[in-house]
Amino acid sequence: MKSYRDLIVWQKSMNWVTLIYPLMSKMPENERFGLISQIKRSSVSIPSNIAEGYGRNYKKDYSRFLQIARGSLFECQTQIEIAIQLKFISLEDCKEINDLSNEIEKMLNSLINKLSDN
Template sequence: MSLVTAVYRATQALPREEQFGLTAQMRRAAISVPSNIAEGAARRSRRDFADFLGIARGSLAELETQLEIARNLGFLAESVSLDATIARLFRLIAGLLSSLNSKNETDCAP
């Protein structure tokens, strides 16, 4: 959830004309990461959970690209970096996927 907060704060610096472009895309991608993890965790099968983790990973990659675009366009200062947070989330998702693939249980829901 801290990723979403950080992205919302960072995108406040983007130009107003990007409100419905890059700003909206970055916020949507950031929100998609924890939302898909939560939805996948609520599913009853490992396969469903893994599918949603894949979507979350894709959204994270999308956000990573959009942050780079915003920096390259001069919309974000170089000091605005979420690289470490994004890298940590990629590792966490990879770990969850690895764990799901190594288990034989079919019930992931609490």
């Protein structure tokens, strides 16, 4: 692998961010500095931490950044769930996002476990 860009989990998390941003336009304008901002930041944190961790020279550092990415994913999943429960967005609006986030979660878990086994 030549780059973090070759990692499927990074590619999928980048795709996830591109799904999140348009969804935020459906949220109320008064949430621009609240929930919308939080969701955008936590979603961007996922591929960013995957890339940063990949750039580290030590497996332990890489694993730690993958754990941070996973934490940001969980944070964003929770924030989206809050937006659904507050009826800012619908569950139907989030179908593709939820499916992809489950895939990313499994891939991050697998990569973290693989690094810890070595």
